[in-house]
Amino acid sequence: MKKLQAGTRGKQSSAGLPNFVTLVQRYKKAVMGIEVVQVSNGQRSTGFGFPWERIQPRSSRPALNIGTGFVFHPKGYILTNEHVVSDADKIMLRVYGKKDLVEAKVFARDRKHDIAILRADVETPSPILRLANAKDVHVGEWVLAIGSPLGLDNTVTVGIVSAKNRPLQIGERDYPNLIQTDAAINRGNSGGPLINLRGEVIGMNTAVSQSSQGIAFCHQRRCPAQENR
Template sequence: MVKKAQTSVRPKRTSTGLPNFVTLVQRYKKAVMGIEVVQSFPTGRGLGPRPLFPWDRSQPRQGRSAMNIGTGFVFHPKGYILTNEHVVSDGDRIMLRVFGKKDLVEAQVVGRDRAHDIAILHADIPIPSPILKIGQSKDVHVGEWVLAIGSPLGLDNTVTVGIVSAKNRPLQIGEREYPNLIQTDAAINRGNSGGPLINLRGEVVGMNTAVSQSSQGIGFAISADVLRKEVDHILKHIH
C-alpha cells in the first residue's frame, strides 16, 4: 500500500521576508482549547500554601473556590488532550472552552505525571482535523521561528510568535525539576500553560509551561522528546 505524502504546512513568506503564520493558525486553531479548573474549599478554610505556578491562578471567589486557567491541545486520534499537570491538579471540575462551542465542556483527567508536569484529559468533543502532532527535539534549532497558541488571561485562541532562544534550560519550580526546557521569546502569559509551541512545519516542539515573573520575553516549554516519552508511558496505562 502506497502512503500518501504528507502535505507541507510551511507558511509562505510575506513581502517583508517574514513568514506568514495565517496558514498554521487556520489549520490548527480548532485543536487548541482553553481550560478552567475550579477548586472548592470548605467554609472557614484558608487557601493553603501559595501555588507553585501563580501565573495560572485566579483569585478565589468569596473565599470558597479558586480557579486555575490554562490551555490544552488535542494530540491523539482518540481525542486525548495534553496539558500541564499543574493546571489541573487538585481541581474539582475541569471545563474546556472548545473552538466553535458556546457552552463549556467538562473533561476528565485520564492520566498524569506530576514529576514531569504532564496530564492527559478526555472529553466528549468532536475530534478536530488535523490534530497536533508532537515532533522531535533533534529538529529544534536555536533561532528558528515558533508560534504559541493559547488562552492567556482566559483569552482563547491567542497567537504569539517568536524564536527558540535556547535549548536544554534547567529550571526548578517548587518540587518539580525541568532539566531540558526550551526557552522562547514568544509571549507566554498566565493561562498559556499547557498550550503548544509549534514550528513552521506544524509540529509541536514543546508545551508552554512557565514564564519569568521578573522579566519580559523569557518563556519556557517542555521539550518534545520529554513529552513523547512520558505521554507514551501514560497512554500504556490508559489502554
C-alpha cells in the same frame, strides 16, 4: 530565505518573514482553553507555572485556575501541564466554535514531569497537533504559541527558540531541558502548544521569568501516550 510550502510550513510574506496565518487556521480547533474549579475549603498554592495562575488562599468560595490544552492524539486525548489541573474539583474546556463549556476528566497524569492527559466528550478536530522529536528543535527557528491568556481563547504570539536545555526548578519539580523562547507567554497559556513552522509541537508553555521580559520557558518532554498512536 528558502521559500516554504503552504500548508504545514506556511508561506513567506513579501518582507521575507513567515506568514503564520496558514498554521493558525489549520490548527486553531485543536487548541482548547481550560478552566479549573476548586470548591474545597482551605488554601493551596501550586508554586509553579505563572504567578497569576496560582490558586490563592480562600474560604468557601470557589477558586478558578485557567490554562490551555491541545489535542495530540487521534482518539481525542488532550495534553496539558499537570500543574494546570492539579487538585481540581472540576475541569471545563472551552472548545473552539462552541458556546457551552465541556467537562473533562483526567485520563492520566505525571506529576514529576508536569504532564496531564485529559479526556472529554468532544469531536476530535482534524488535523490534530503532533509532537516533534527533541532533535528537530533548533535555536533561532520561528515558533508560535496558541493559548488562552487571561481566558482569551486562540490568542497567537510569535517568537523564536532562544535556547535549549535550560534547567529550572519550580516548586518541588525539576525541569532539566526547558526550551527558552521570546514568544509572549501570559496568564492562561500554561499547557498550550509551542509550534514550529512544520506544524509540530516542540514544547508546552510552562513558566515565565518574573524579573524580565521576553523570557519564557516551554516544557519539552515526549509524552508516553505518543508511543501508542
